[in-house]
Amino acid sequence: MSDLLNEIKEAIIDGSAKIVSEKVTAALEEGFDPEQILNDAMIAGMAEVGQLFEDGEYFVPEMLVAARAMTTGMQILKPRLVQADVKAAGKVAIGTVQGDLHDIGKNLVGMMLEGASFEIIDLGADVPPEKFVEAVQKDHVQIVAMSALLTTTMPSMKTTIEALEAAGVRDQVKVMVGGAPLSDQYAREIHADGYAPDANKAVALAKSLVS
Ligand code: B12
Structure with missing residues (x-):
């Protein structure tokens, strides 16, 4: 190097x-x-x-x-x-799940998605399930993107997906998840629509989810 x-x-x-x-x-x-x-x-x-x-x-x-x-x-x-295009490729609400303060990876994914012309609603870190639900109901996002860096906060992704189901909006959005302790298998277990291991693959995934 x-x-x-x-x-x-x-x-x-x-x-x-x-x-x-x-x-x-x-x-x-x-x-x-x-x-x-x-x-x-x-x-x-x-x-x-x-x-x-x-x-x-x-x-x-x-x-x-x-x-x-x-x-x-x-x-x-x-x-x-980030060289944002004029036309938005879709709207994404992104956040680090409840109890988790790690936001660097989340910010990076948000930045790269912005660069790929997605409109980003950044919910921040330590985001409770109801905030994700609210973003779907009020901001009409196409994708909910959740980040978790702690094994102890991963279950909050499942709780959030369940909250989307309980609010009757799960069918209206695609859910993508990521963060160092996650895996494709975990994403499937919690019924997320996709997992990506890094920011570049997150962009490819988001594009495929809205296409
Ligand atoms: C920086 C850091 C912190 C900072 C965070 C500051 C901040 N603003 O983010 C601070 C000091 C606050 C912190 C605190 C803690 N931390 Co910490 N932290 C880290 C560290 C060193 C780096 C994380 C990071 O930013 N990586 C760089 C980014 C770019 O990578 P990334 O987040 O993985 O993101 C990439 C991918 O995962 C993916 N991705 C991420 N999010 C998403 C989302 C979607 C939708 C998609 C598709 C993809 C995706 O794309 C990203 C870009 O390529 C990691 C070590 C590590 N190797 O990860 C430990 C680490 C995550 N922390 C750890 C721990 C234990 C803690 C504490 C519990 C420590 C303590 N005793 O208090 C607290 C928890 C606080 C809390 N409640 O959240 C452990 C977690 C262990 C575990 N398995 O659960 C780690 C792994 C350290 C270790 N080796 O033990 N931490």
């Missing part, structure tokens, strides 16, 4: 938003592909942060500063990743 990408990765791991900002800007100026910066440097850095946490070398505060540095980098990349 190039020195510059490596420096971005290290700056994410160190949680230095300032260095991430400088280096991501420099990488774009040098002509690096924004997706390469995102995947090979920034997401790779976050994966290492997760490993350090698992190994007991990092704690929540270190994860938090790394997340801030990641968000800083994503904001710089956003205009290059």
Whole structure:
């Protein structure tokens, strides 16, 4: 990997938003592909942060500063990743499920969907089932997209799908799910319409769900 990408990765791991900002800007100026910066440097850095946490070398505060540095980098990349079209491909309500505060992956998926001309209603993190239901009833979205990063919050996806059924709107929307602990099999078990492992595949999935 190039020195510059490596420096971005290290700056994410160190949680230095300032260095991430400088280096991501420099990488774009040098002509690096924004997706390469995102995947090979920034997401790779976050994966290492997760490993350090698992190994007991990092704690929540270190994860938090790394997340801030990641968000800083994503904001710089956003205009290059999102070149929204005029015509909306469909409307998506996206959120991280109840009890879960991890929003980086959700934001990234939202950003990429926006880049693929979807209109995004971002419900944020720690979203209770009724908020998803409300988005379907009031905003008439075609897709509900749910993110979960904790094994303990995954069941909230099922609860949300059940809430959509109870409100009589399950047939009106497609439900897509994602997040590191999820799988295709889990998505099928909870009767979601689709699962994608990353933001690019999430775009392909959303397109197929509305077509
Ligand atoms: C940053 C981070 C935090 C930050 C989050 C800040 C923020 N604003 O998001 C903070 C410090 C708050 C945090 C807190 C906690 N965390 Co944390 N955190 C992480 C970390 C290091 C990175 C997550 C991340 O952003 N990854 C980068 C993004 C880009 O990847 P992603 O989210 O997976 O998203 C991609 C795909 O999954 C997919 N995707 C995501 N969402 C969706 C949605 C749809 C619809 C689709 C189709 C696709 C899709 O596309 C995305 C882009 O490609 C992970 C480690 C890891 N390896 O994941 C741990 C991790 C998720 N955390 C963990 C834990 C345990 C916690 C805490 C419980 C710690 C504690 N003791 O308090 C708390 C829980 C707080 C809460 N209630 O949510 C564990 C979870 C273990 C488990 N199996 O449940 C992990 C795995 C760390 C570990 N290795 O142990 N955390």
